[in-house]
Amino acid sequence: MGEAVKGEADMGAEGAGRPVVSAVCAEGIVKRYGATVALDGAHLTVRPGEAHALVGRNGAGKSTLVSVLTGMTRPDAGTVTFGGEPAPGRGDTAAWQRKAACVHQKSMTVPELTVAENLYLNRFQGGRAIRWRALRERARELLAEYGVEADPAARIKDLGVEQRQFVEIARALSFGARLIILDEPTARLDAAGIDRLFGKLRGLRAQGVAFLFISHHLQEVYELCNTVTVFRDARHVLTAPVSGLAEDDLVAAMTGEEAGAARRARTASDTAAGRAGEPVLRTEGLTLAGEFAPLDLTVRAGEVVGLAGATGSGNAAIGEALVGLRTPDGGRIAVRGRPVRTGSVPHAIDAGIGCVPEDRHREGLILGRSVAENATLTVTDQLGPLGTVLPSRTREFAARMIASLDIKTTGPGQPVSGLSGGNQQKVVIARALAREPSVLVAIRPTNGVDVKSKDALLGVVREVADRGSGALIISDELDDLRVCDRVLAVFHGRVTAEFGSGWGDHELVAAMEGVASGGGGGDGSAGGDEGGAGGAGQPEGAADDGDAGQPKGSGHAGHAGDAGDAGASRRLTDGTEGTAP
Amino acid sequence: MTETASPPVTDTVAKPPAPTSRPRIDLARWRDFSLVPVIFVLGVIGFIVSPAFLTQDNLIGVIQQSTELGLLVLGEALILISGRMDLSLESTIGLAPVLALWLVMPAHGARFAGLELLPAWTAVPLCLAVGAAVGAANGFLILKLRVNGFIATLGMLTMLRGLQVGISEGQSIGNVPESFAYLGKADWLGVPAAVWICLALFALGGSALGYLRHGRALYAIGGNPEAAKAAGIRVDRLTWIVLAVGGVLAAFAGILYTGHYGAVSASQGNGWIFQVFAAAVIGGISLKGGRGTLFGALTGVLTLQLVINVMTLGGVPPLWTQFLNGMIIIIALVISRFTSGETQD
Numbered sequence: 001m002g003e004a005v006k007g008e009a010d011m012g013a014e015g016a017g018r019p020v021v022s023a024v025c026a027e028g029i030v031k032r033y034g035a036t037v038a039l040d041g042a043h044l045t046v047r048p049g050e051a052h053a054l055v056g057r058n059g060a061g062k063s064t065l066v067s068v069l070t071g072m073t074r075p076d077a078g079t080v081t082f083g084g085e086p087a088p089g090r091g092d093t094a095a096w097q098r099k100a101a102c103v104h105q106k107s108m109t110v111p112e113l114t115v116a117e118n119l120y121l122n123r124f125q126g127g128r129a130i131r132w133r134a135l136r137e138r139a140r141e142l143l144a145e146y147g148v149e150a151d152p153a154a155r156i157k158d159l160g161v162e163q164r165q166f167v168e169i170a171r172a173l174s175f176g177a178r179l180i181i182l183d184e185p186t187a188r189l190d191a192a193g194i195d196r197l198f199g200k201l202r203g204l205r206a207q208g209v210a211f212l213f214i215s216h217h218l219q220e221v222y223e224l225c226n227t228v229t230v231f232r233d234a235r236h237v238l239t240a241p242v243s244g245l246a247e248d249d250l251v252a253a254m255t256g257e258e259a260g261a262a263r264r265a266r267t268a269s270d271t272a273a274g275r276a277g278e279p280v281l282r283t284e285g286l287t288l289a290g291e292f293a294p295l296d297l298t299v300r301a302g303e304v305v306g307l308a309g310a311t312g313s314g315n316a317a318i319g320e321a322l323v324g325l326r327t328p329d330g331g332r333i334a335v336r337g338r339p340v341r342t343g344s345v346p347h348a349i350d351a352g353i354g355c356v357p358e359d360r361h362r363e364g365l366i367l368g369r370s371v372a373e374n375a376t377l378t379v380t381d382q383l384g385p386l387g388t389v390l391p392s393r394t395r396e397f398a399a400r401m402i403a404s405l406d407i408k409t410t411g412p413g414q415p416v417s418g419l420s421g422g423n424q425q426k427v428v429i430a431r432a433l434a435r436e437p438s439v440l441v442a443i444r445p446t447n448g449v450d451v452k453s454k455d456a457l458l459g460v461v462r463e464v465a466d467r468g469s470g471a472l473i474i475s476d477e478l479d480d481l482r483v484c485d486r487v488l489a490v491f492h493g494r495v496t497a498e499f500g501s502g503w504g505d506h507e508l509v510a511a512m513e514g515v516a517s518g519g520g521g522g523d524g525s526a527g528g529d530e531g532g533a534g535g536a537g538q539p540e541g542a543a544d545d546g547d548a549g550q551p552k553g554s555g556h557a558g559h560a561g562d563a564g565d566a567g568a569s570r571r572l573t574d575g576t577e578g579t580a581p
Numbered sequence: 582m583t584e585t586a587s588p589p590v591t592d593t594v595a596k597p598p599a600p601t602s603r604p605r606i607d608l609a610r611w612r613d614f615s616l617v618p619v620i621f622v623l624g625v626i627g628f629i630v631s632p633a634f635l636t637q638d639n640l641i642g643v644i645q646q647s648t649e650l651g652l653l654v655l656g657e658a659l660i661l662i663s664g665r666m667d668l669s670l671e672s673t674i675g676l677a678p679v680l681a682l683w684l685v686m687p688a689h690g691a692r693f694a695g696l697e698l699l700p701a702w703t704a705v706p707l708c709l710a711v712g713a714a715v716g717a718a719n720g721f722l723i724l725k726l727r728v729n730g731f732i733a734t735l736g737m738l739t740m741l742r743g744l745q746v747g748i749s750e751g752q753s754i755g756n757v758p759e760s761f762a763y764l765g766k767a768d769w770l771g772v773p774a775a776v777w778i779c780l781a782l783f784a785l786g787g788s789a790l791g792y793l794r795h796g797r798a799l800y801a802i803g804g805n806p807e808a809a810k811a812a813g814i815r816v817d818r819l820t821w822i823v824l825a826v827g828g829v830l831a832a833f834a835g836i837l838y839t840g841h842y843g844a845v846s847a848s849q850g851n852g853w854i855f856q857v858f859a860a861a862v863i864g865g866i867s868l869k870g871g872r873g874t875l876f877g878a879l880t881g882v883l884t885l886q887l888v889i890n891v892m893t894l895g896g897v898p899p900l901w902t903q904f905l906n907g908m909i910i911i912i913a914l915v916i917s918r919f920t921s922g923e924t925q926d
Contacts, residue, residue: 325811349813363811366804368871377801377812380794388792431812 071096101172286331309490354437372398422453656827664870677832712832765840803870
């Protein structure tokens with residue numbers, strides 16, 4: 001639905017024939033950290049009202065440029081101008097705040113304080129005492145001015161991710177900043193939230209606010225932005241209008257490789273559906289109240305199964321229940337026919353379930369420790385006799401993992417905090433594969449990873465299946481699901497549809513959003529209302545009723561009363577997603 | 582204006598100097614030794630200040646005095662590496678001996694009336710069991726009830742100290758059984774047994790952390806408990822065990838202390854916990870968990886004790902020792918911050 005709007009917005013910004021004044025113009029920026037060149041003569045110009053995408057693989061220099069543009073880092077060489085005026089001096093935080101602001105992936109708000117306080121943090125007006133009523137009133141006006149629906153008296157931690165981002169944007173704008181940098185703003189939003197965010201951004205652009213949009217999702221770049229700049233290896237590679245730039249060429253510019261080589265869409269021919277062997281993972285009636293309804297799932301040897309679902313749909317909870325991170329209320333899990341004790345990670349691992357958790361920083365890695373230590377965390381019992389862990393064997397094991405997964409590191413002893421996102425994720429996968437699991441459960445395995453690493457990671461998952469194990473990919477990203485032989489769409493905690501390998505983007509997205517592809521006009525509104533402030537059980541109920549009419553119904557009987565539960569859980573999980581760092 | 586080039590763009594700009602794989606000095610490897618030069622310098626200062634410093638008696642004395650503090654630091658270091666903290670160790674060092682002696686001492690005849698419930702030889706195992714029980718109780722509060730570990734163990738600190746005072750009626754307990762006093766006062770090969778034991782325990786703990794899977798797991802737990810859990814490590818169980826081990830070590834320190842001085846004083850260990858934390862942090866143990874080694878912790882203990890010894894030999898007036906003590910902790914902290922090159926959190 002964003003496509004149509006995008007065209008108009010582009011036209012508006014391009015066609016207006018703007019003066020040559022730029023929102024920001026950076027020229028010849030050089031920044032070195034010791035021997036590492038983070039930026040090498042980089043340049044970037046963003047015009048007022050423009051949505052400018054900045055893309056590049058991890059380590060391309062995007063973050064460094066952002067900190068230069070927001071005054072956090074002083075470049076070794078080069079100039080930055082805002083609207084033709086030179087950038088404020090170093091350390092003049094207030095002046096920088098009036099020029100540019102960055103909404104980071106990690107929220108820069110104080111979760112325990114109210115929205116109003118966060119908006120006016122350290123600039124409460126009038127006298128020594130804070131006049132709360134006036135403060136809230138001003139906050140309300142500010143939020144209304146930018147069309148943000150948030151209660152000024154609510155605490156930030158009670159807001160969803162998306163509202164919190166809006167609050168941050170509003171705060172930046174209230175300083176007078178006319179350049180907003182969005183660092184992976186959609187990483188923790190579901191599709192409906194992304195749509196609302198994009199809608200709001202378009203509105204703000206009409207007011208002359210320029211956006212620098214950093215994302216790993218090229219689809220979003222095409223949807224929202226009119227110009228794209230590609231950085232690679234600390235240098236500017238390309239700036240081009242988005243329209244007229246083929247996605248393959250964009251990827252090629254990012255990776256420096258021939259177009260098409262980096263991405264390989266999986267077609268029906270190489271899946272060989274008949275190849276799938278005996279079941280390696282089977283669940284019977286697995287259920288967790290408030291998260292997902294009883295689930296019967298079978299993953300066969302040699303098969304990659306996808307569990308597609310938006311944030312809060314319950315698919316991640318299913319994954320966490322499978323690997324023992326959450327204790328299901330009922331049901332059984334069996335690996336290669338042997339029952340597994342539920343709710344216990346050690347038992348799941350022993351049974352042969354490998355786990356790639358959702359958030360590598362939170363539950364995947366021990367950032368301060370070495371690659372070797374992280375990669376061997378699940379196999380410490382195999383690295384020496386009598387419960388000992390021999391450093392030599394650890395290094396050897398890790399070296400094997402590093403070679404087989406092509407992890408870019410200076411050696412097994414390097415702390416994982418020094419690796420790029422994609423390589424960190426490979427370490428997580430290495431850890432999961434270390435025990436040669438019968439089935440690999442990967443929850444959002446390519447979260448926050450650049451395009452090329454994405455393909456490598458998915459290739460690894462595919463390979464696991466090709467070698468006779470099963471794999472389950474739990475994700476909301478179509479690219480992740482493309483390697484799957486079979487995709488189950490999860491909506492509100494229940495499997496609503498199943499697709500073979502030849503699915504189309506549209507039908508899968510529709511199923512993930514709970515929209516019956518053949519359904520009537522009411523479905524669209526259901527998708528839009530979800531997660532909205534009020535939204536009682538009504539839209540969910542409507543969507544659930546639609547289940548029966550799904551093209552490839554899952555065969556799960558609709559449980560009476562579950563609709564309301566699922567709706568509540570959706571908001572509940574949205575909330576917890578939001579508070580996670 | 583932006584230049585609008587069409588892809589694919591050729592790299593016309595000169596290649597940057599390839600990120601040379603600079604042979605970086607592996608600082609991390611030497612981090613544990615960052616206090617060794619400090620200890621050396623202290624030795625030189627001590628030698629200058631007083632000729633008595635470099636005598637065998639003095640040095641052995643310093644090390645002997647380090648043993649009790651050292652065992653507490655050993656326990657605390659294990660707990661800190663697992664990402665927890667236990668303030669009550671300083672009370673355990675006093676309470677455990679008192680409780681054990683209370684159960685075994687004769688009911689009549691001595692100044693301190695015990696219960697005489699158990700034979701005298703059980704005093705040592707009883708004392709260690711009390712330490713384990715205190716650690717387990719801390720574990721129950723922190724891991725089962727999920728209360729704040731800092732305040733919970735602070736409460737335990739006060740409560741256990743009170744229990745000790747109540748049982749001992751605020752008096753020192755002398756005439757402890759021979760078995761109980763032996764380890765603290767015996768000499769093996771001309772060196773106090775306590776020193777051998779302490780070194781052995783540090784070596785044991787160090788190799789457990791370095792070479793045992795459950796030892797390695799402590800770093801994982803302290804570094805990121807969620808990740809440790811997802812990797813199949815039984816986080817709560819191991820943490821609980823570590824807390825109990827910490828209590829046992831504190832109780833053992835109490836045995837050595839009691840043997841060394843021949844009596845349990847009412848204020849045994851009072852105020853030590855600050856020295857314990859200081860030694861651990863100076864020695865490179867992170868208060869946030871997941872980082873540090875026992876060797877570092879040991880050098881931290883030795884540094885602190887050497888400073889005190891040098892001050893004593895230098896004739897610092899006793900009324901000023903407290904001031905200097907605090908100042909030296911801060912100076913040592915700053916020095917270790919910069920010799921290790923890492924921020925301490």
